[in-house]
Amino acid sequence: MYNAPAMSEENGSFKDKVLTPVLNGLAIVAVGLGLTGWLNPALGLCLIVAGVLYWLYEMLTSKTVRARFSLKRRWLTGICVALVLGLVSLPPAIRKIRPGQSETVKTPENPSQKPQMHTLLVRMRMDNLPVRIAPTDVAYILQLNPNIERWALDIPNQSIKAITWPIDFRSANKGPRGDLIYACELTNNEEKTMLAVTVPFGVSFHQLEILPTAVTKNKDGTRSFSFPGPVADRVAVNLGHDLSKWAREGALVKEFTHSITLASVAPGSTVRVYLVNQSKFISKFTFPQKASAVIAGDASRVEVALIRPEVNVGDSLPSFGLPPATYHWNGIPDAP
Secondary structure (H helix, E strand, O other): OOOOOOOOOOOOOHHHHHHHHHHHHHHHHHHHHHHOOOOOHHHHHHHHHHHHHHHHHHHHHOHHHHHHOOHHHHHHHHHHHHHHHHHHHHHHHHHHHOHHHOOOOOOOOOHHHOOOOEEEEEEEEEEEOOEEEOOOOEEEEEEEEOOEOEOOEEEEOOOOOOEEEOOOOOOOOOOOOOOEEEEEEEEOOOOOOEEEEEEEEEEEEEEEEEEOOEEEEOOOOOEEEEOOOOOOOOOEEEOOOOOOOEEEEEEEEEEEEEEEEEEEEOOOOEEEEEEEEOOOOEEEEEOOOEEEEEEOOOOOEEEEEEEOOOOOHHHHOOEEEEOOOOOOOOOOOOOO
Protein backbone atom coordinates (compact mmCIF):
# COMPACT_ATOMS: atom_id res chain seq x y z
CA MET A 1 0.00 0.00 0.00
CA TYR A 2 1.34 3.41 -0.96
CA ASN A 3 1.39 6.06 1.74
CA ALA A 4 1.71 9.68 0.63
CA PRO A 5 4.35 11.60 2.49
CA ALA A 6 2.90 13.81 5.17
CA MET A 7 3.03 17.52 4.52
CA SER A 8 5.44 19.14 6.88
CA GLU A 9 4.43 21.90 9.27
CA GLU A 10 6.86 24.19 7.50
CA ASN A 11 5.20 23.65 4.10
CA GLY A 12 1.74 24.09 5.60
CA SER A 13 -1.63 23.69 3.98
CA PHE A 14 -3.44 26.01 1.57
CA LYS A 15 -5.51 27.39 4.40
CA ASP A 16 -2.52 28.25 6.54
CA LYS A 17 -0.50 29.69 3.70
CA VAL A 18 -3.14 31.58 1.67
CA LEU A 19 -6.62 31.58 3.10
CA THR A 20 -5.76 32.47 6.67
CA PRO A 21 -3.75 35.61 5.83
CA VAL A 22 -6.46 36.78 3.45
CA LEU A 23 -9.20 36.25 5.96
CA ASN A 24 -7.12 37.91 8.63
CA GLY A 25 -6.75 40.89 6.37
CA LEU A 26 -10.46 40.98 5.69
CA ALA A 27 -11.14 40.80 9.42
CA ILE A 28 -8.90 43.77 10.00
CA VAL A 29 -10.66 45.68 7.21
CA ALA A 30 -14.04 44.76 8.72
CA VAL A 31 -12.98 46.08 12.10
CA GLY A 32 -11.63 49.22 10.45
CA LEU A 33 -14.93 49.81 8.72
CA GLY A 34 -16.65 49.16 12.03
CA LEU A 35 -14.67 52.01 13.51
CA THR A 36 -16.37 54.30 11.01
CA GLY A 37 -19.81 53.23 12.18
CA TRP A 38 -20.94 56.84 12.41
CA LEU A 39 -21.15 56.85 8.58
CA ASN A 40 -23.51 53.86 8.43
CA PRO A 41 -24.42 52.67 11.94
CA ALA A 42 -26.17 49.41 10.98
CA LEU A 43 -23.42 48.26 8.62
CA GLY A 44 -20.76 49.36 11.06
CA LEU A 45 -22.19 47.28 13.89
CA CYS A 46 -22.47 44.22 11.66
CA LEU A 47 -18.84 44.55 10.54
CA ILE A 48 -17.67 45.08 14.10
CA VAL A 49 -19.39 41.91 15.28
CA ALA A 50 -18.05 39.94 12.30
CA GLY A 51 -14.52 41.20 12.84
CA VAL A 52 -14.48 40.41 16.55
CA LEU A 53 -15.88 36.89 15.99
CA TYR A 54 -13.30 36.18 13.33
CA TRP A 55 -10.44 37.29 15.57
CA LEU A 56 -11.68 34.86 18.20
CA TYR A 57 -11.97 32.08 15.61
CA GLU A 58 -8.42 32.59 14.36
CA MET A 59 -7.04 32.60 17.87
CA LEU A 60 -8.68 29.25 18.62
CA THR A 61 -8.23 27.35 15.31
CA SER A 62 -5.19 28.62 13.42
CA LYS A 63 -2.35 26.04 13.25
CA THR A 64 0.26 28.72 13.38
CA VAL A 65 -1.29 30.25 16.46
CA ARG A 66 -1.70 26.81 18.10
CA ALA A 67 1.95 26.11 17.50
CA ARG A 68 3.07 29.32 19.15
CA PHE A 69 0.50 29.90 21.89
CA SER A 70 -1.04 27.66 24.50
CA LEU A 71 -4.83 27.24 24.63
CA LYS A 72 -5.09 29.40 27.74
CA ARG A 73 -3.00 32.13 26.21
CA ARG A 74 -5.01 32.01 22.96
CA TRP A 75 -8.25 32.47 24.88
CA LEU A 76 -6.82 35.34 26.91
CA THR A 77 -5.39 37.09 23.87
CA GLY A 78 -8.62 36.69 21.89
CA ILE A 79 -10.76 38.05 24.70
CA CYS A 80 -8.47 41.06 25.17
CA VAL A 81 -8.53 41.84 21.47
CA ALA A 82 -12.32 41.53 21.42
CA LEU A 83 -12.72 43.87 24.40
CA VAL A 84 -10.38 46.47 22.93
CA LEU A 85 -12.11 46.43 19.57
CA GLY A 86 -15.54 46.57 21.19
CA LEU A 87 -14.66 49.47 23.48
CA VAL A 88 -13.15 51.46 20.64
CA SER A 89 -15.67 50.71 17.94
CA LEU A 90 -19.10 50.33 19.51
CA PRO A 91 -19.71 53.70 21.28
CA PRO A 92 -19.56 55.90 18.13
CA ALA A 93 -22.02 53.67 16.29
CA ILE A 94 -24.36 53.43 19.27
CA ARG A 95 -24.38 57.19 19.69
CA LYS A 96 -25.26 57.57 16.03
CA ILE A 97 -28.15 55.09 16.20
CA ARG A 98 -29.52 56.55 19.45
CA PRO A 99 -28.84 60.30 19.15
CA GLY A 100 -31.28 61.10 21.93
CA GLN A 101 -28.83 59.53 24.41
CA SER A 102 -25.72 61.13 22.99
CA GLU A 103 -23.57 63.31 25.15
CA THR A 104 -24.66 66.90 25.44
CA VAL A 105 -21.96 69.37 24.64
CA LYS A 106 -22.21 72.33 26.97
CA THR A 107 -21.11 75.61 25.50
CA PRO A 108 -20.30 78.50 27.77
CA GLU A 109 -22.99 81.15 27.88
CA ASN A 110 -22.21 84.37 26.11
CA PRO A 111 -23.76 87.30 27.98
CA SER A 112 -23.88 89.30 24.74
CA GLN A 113 -26.30 86.76 23.26
CA LYS A 114 -28.94 87.27 25.96
CA PRO A 115 -31.83 89.50 24.85
CA GLN A 116 -31.52 92.92 26.41
CA MET A 117 -34.46 94.22 28.41
CA HIS A 118 -35.46 97.77 27.51
CA THR A 119 -37.26 100.13 29.89
CA LEU A 120 -38.89 103.54 30.04
CA LEU A 121 -39.42 105.43 33.27
CA VAL A 122 -43.02 106.66 33.56
CA ARG A 123 -44.59 109.21 35.88
CA MET A 124 -48.22 110.37 36.00
CA ARG A 125 -49.32 113.78 37.22
CA MET A 126 -52.52 115.81 37.26
CA ASP A 127 -52.75 119.02 35.26
CA ASN A 128 -55.29 121.38 33.75
CA LEU A 129 -56.02 122.80 30.34
CA PRO A 130 -54.45 124.47 28.49
CA VAL A 131 -51.41 122.32 27.72
CA ARG A 132 -48.19 124.32 27.85
CA ILE A 133 -45.58 123.33 25.24
CA ALA A 134 -41.99 124.49 25.68
CA PRO A 135 -39.90 125.74 22.72
CA THR A 136 -38.66 122.97 20.37
CA ASP A 137 -40.79 120.47 22.31
CA VAL A 138 -43.64 118.25 21.12
CA ALA A 139 -46.83 117.44 23.04
CA TYR A 140 -48.82 114.30 22.28
CA ILE A 141 -52.57 114.55 22.95
CA LEU A 142 -54.51 111.35 23.60
CA GLN A 143 -58.09 112.36 22.80
CA LEU A 144 -60.45 110.51 25.12
CA ASN A 145 -63.66 110.15 23.14
CA PRO A 146 -65.75 107.02 22.37
CA ASN A 147 -65.47 107.83 18.64
CA ILE A 148 -61.66 108.13 18.58
CA GLU A 149 -59.92 104.78 18.99
CA ARG A 150 -56.50 105.37 17.45
CA TRP A 151 -53.70 107.85 17.04
CA ALA A 152 -52.68 110.90 18.99
CA LEU A 153 -52.39 114.55 18.10
CA ASP A 154 -48.76 115.67 17.99
CA ILE A 155 -48.43 119.40 18.61
CA PRO A 156 -44.86 120.63 17.90
CA ASN A 157 -43.60 124.00 19.08
CA GLN A 158 -41.09 125.31 16.55
CA SER A 159 -41.01 128.81 17.96
CA ILE A 160 -38.64 130.33 20.49
CA LYS A 161 -41.45 130.93 22.99
CA ALA A 162 -43.77 128.55 24.82
CA ILE A 163 -47.20 127.99 23.30
CA THR A 164 -50.47 126.61 24.66
CA TRP A 165 -53.01 124.13 23.32
CA PRO A 166 -55.85 124.64 22.51
CA ILE A 167 -54.70 127.91 20.99
CA ASP A 168 -58.00 129.72 21.65
CA PHE A 169 -58.12 128.68 25.32
CA ARG A 170 -58.67 131.56 27.72
CA SER A 171 -55.79 132.70 29.86
CA ALA A 172 -55.38 131.00 33.22
CA ASN A 173 -55.83 134.31 35.05
CA LYS A 174 -59.24 134.89 33.46
CA GLY A 175 -61.86 132.71 35.07
CA PRO A 176 -61.65 129.25 36.63
CA ARG A 177 -59.03 126.68 35.75
CA GLY A 178 -59.48 124.56 32.67
CA ASP A 179 -60.64 120.96 32.60
CA LEU A 180 -58.69 118.40 34.57
CA ILE A 181 -56.23 116.35 32.48
CA TYR A 182 -53.42 113.88 33.13
CA ALA A 183 -49.86 114.09 31.88
CA CYS A 184 -47.98 110.85 31.25
CA GLU A 185 -44.21 111.44 31.18
CA LEU A 186 -41.96 108.82 29.55
CA THR A 187 -38.20 109.15 30.11
CA ASN A 188 -35.52 107.21 28.25
CA ASN A 189 -32.53 106.43 30.51
CA GLU A 190 -30.81 104.16 27.98
CA GLU A 191 -27.96 104.96 25.62
CA LYS A 192 -29.89 104.63 22.37
CA THR A 193 -32.92 106.39 20.93
CA MET A 194 -36.21 104.50 20.91
CA LEU A 195 -38.16 104.92 17.68
CA ALA A 196 -41.86 104.41 16.94
CA VAL A 197 -42.72 103.78 20.58
CA THR A 198 -46.23 102.29 20.74
CA VAL A 199 -48.09 102.60 24.04
CA PRO A 200 -51.53 100.94 24.54
CA PHE A 201 -54.02 102.51 26.96
CA GLY A 202 -57.18 100.69 28.04
CA VAL A 203 -59.99 103.27 28.02
CA SER A 204 -63.68 103.17 28.85
CA PHE A 205 -66.55 105.67 28.96
CA HIS A 206 -69.37 105.69 31.49
CA GLN A 207 -72.59 107.48 32.25
CA LEU A 208 -72.62 109.72 35.31
CA GLU A 209 -73.97 108.44 38.61
CA ILE A 210 -74.45 111.53 40.76
CA LEU A 211 -73.35 111.13 44.36
CA PRO A 212 -75.43 112.82 47.10
CA THR A 213 -73.10 115.23 48.88
CA ALA A 214 -73.64 116.67 52.35
CA VAL A 215 -72.12 120.10 53.03
CA THR A 216 -71.30 121.13 56.62
CA LYS A 217 -70.21 124.63 57.62
CA ASN A 218 -67.47 124.61 60.21
CA LYS A 219 -67.06 127.19 63.01
CA ASP A 220 -63.90 128.53 61.43
CA GLY A 221 -65.81 129.40 58.25
CA THR A 222 -64.65 126.44 56.22
CA ARG A 223 -66.90 123.76 54.76
CA SER A 224 -66.73 119.97 54.96
CA PHE A 225 -68.08 117.61 52.32
CA SER A 226 -69.16 114.02 52.69
CA PHE A 227 -70.56 111.54 50.19
CA PRO A 228 -70.86 107.76 49.93
CA GLY A 229 -67.55 105.94 49.86
CA PRO A 230 -66.14 104.77 46.53
CA VAL A 231 -67.09 101.37 45.18
CA ALA A 232 -64.24 99.00 44.31
CA ASP A 233 -62.94 99.58 40.75
CA ARG A 234 -65.31 102.52 40.22
CA VAL A 235 -63.73 105.95 39.96
CA ALA A 236 -65.30 109.10 41.44
CA VAL A 237 -64.76 112.53 39.88
CA ASN A 238 -65.35 116.12 40.90
CA LEU A 239 -67.68 118.08 38.61
CA GLY A 240 -66.87 121.60 37.50
CA HIS A 241 -64.30 122.36 40.21
CA ASP A 242 -67.15 122.47 42.73
CA LEU A 243 -66.31 120.34 45.75
CA SER A 244 -70.01 119.95 46.51
CA LYS A 245 -70.66 118.12 43.21
CA TRP A 246 -69.37 114.60 42.72
CA ALA A 247 -70.19 111.67 40.46
CA ARG A 248 -68.89 108.19 39.91
CA GLU A 249 -68.82 105.94 36.89
CA GLY A 250 -72.18 104.45 36.01
CA ALA A 251 -73.35 102.36 33.06
CA LEU A 252 -70.67 101.48 30.54
CA VAL A 253 -70.96 103.30 27.22
CA LYS A 254 -67.92 101.88 25.39
CA GLU A 255 -64.48 100.44 26.07
CA PHE A 256 -61.46 99.63 23.87
CA THR A 257 -57.67 99.82 23.68
CA HIS A 258 -56.39 103.14 22.42
CA SER A 259 -52.80 102.76 21.14
CA ILE A 260 -50.65 105.75 20.35
CA THR A 261 -47.23 105.93 18.70
CA LEU A 262 -44.50 108.37 19.71
CA ALA A 263 -42.05 109.26 16.96
CA SER A 264 -38.95 108.94 19.16
CA VAL A 265 -37.65 109.18 22.71
CA ALA A 266 -34.01 110.25 22.72
CA PRO A 267 -31.55 109.20 25.46
CA GLY A 268 -32.00 111.33 28.57
CA SER A 269 -35.12 113.03 27.22
CA THR A 270 -38.75 113.01 28.37
CA VAL A 271 -41.82 112.85 26.14
CA ARG A 272 -45.21 113.91 27.50
CA VAL A 273 -48.55 112.41 26.58
CA TYR A 274 -51.57 114.42 27.74
CA LEU A 275 -54.81 112.51 28.32
CA VAL A 276 -57.68 114.90 27.64
CA ASN A 277 -61.35 114.00 27.99
CA GLN A 278 -63.20 115.30 24.93
CA SER A 279 -66.57 113.71 25.73
CA LYS A 280 -69.67 114.26 27.84
CA PHE A 281 -69.01 111.02 29.73
CA ILE A 282 -66.74 110.04 32.57
CA SER A 283 -63.59 108.67 30.93
CA LYS A 284 -61.53 106.03 32.66
CA PHE A 285 -58.15 104.69 31.57
CA THR A 286 -55.79 102.05 32.86
CA PHE A 287 -52.05 102.50 32.86
CA PRO A 288 -50.14 100.08 30.56
CA GLN A 289 -47.20 98.05 31.85
CA LYS A 290 -45.59 97.29 28.49
CA ALA A 291 -44.93 99.10 25.24
CA SER A 292 -42.98 98.28 22.08
CA ALA A 293 -40.35 100.19 20.14
CA VAL A 294 -37.58 100.01 17.55
CA ILE A 295 -34.11 100.64 18.97
CA ALA A 296 -31.98 102.93 16.81
CA GLY A 297 -29.61 100.83 14.71
CA ASP A 298 -31.81 97.71 14.76
CA ALA A 299 -34.93 97.43 12.62
CA SER A 300 -36.59 94.72 14.74
CA ARG A 301 -39.36 95.71 17.17
CA VAL A 302 -38.73 94.91 20.83
CA GLU A 303 -40.76 94.92 24.02
CA VAL A 304 -40.26 97.80 26.43
CA ALA A 305 -41.16 97.56 30.11
CA LEU A 306 -42.82 100.69 31.52
CA ILE A 307 -41.41 101.27 35.00
CA ARG A 308 -43.72 103.29 37.23
CA PRO A 309 -42.21 103.69 40.72
CA GLU A 310 -44.64 104.14 43.62
CA VAL A 311 -43.39 107.48 44.92
CA ASN A 312 -46.79 108.56 46.26
CA VAL A 313 -50.28 107.17 46.80
CA GLY A 314 -51.41 108.12 43.31
CA ASP A 315 -48.68 105.99 41.76
CA SER A 316 -50.30 102.86 43.21
CA LEU A 317 -53.63 103.44 41.44
CA PRO A 318 -54.24 101.01 38.57
CA SER A 319 -56.71 103.33 36.80
CA PHE A 320 -57.63 107.00 36.60
CA GLY A 321 -60.82 108.89 35.87
CA LEU A 322 -61.58 112.26 34.29
CA PRO A 323 -64.85 114.19 34.59
CA PRO A 324 -66.88 115.14 31.51
CA ALA A 325 -65.42 117.96 29.44
CA THR A 326 -66.64 121.51 29.93
CA TYR A 327 -64.53 122.97 27.12
CA HIS A 328 -66.42 123.11 23.80
CA TRP A 329 -64.59 120.87 21.34
CA ASN A 330 -65.75 121.87 17.85
CA GLY A 331 -66.43 119.08 15.39
CA ILE A 332 -66.01 116.16 17.83
CA PRO A 333 -69.03 113.87 18.33
CA ASP A 334 -70.26 113.28 21.90
CA ALA A 335 -68.36 116.37 23.07
CA PRO A 336 -70.03 119.30 24.89
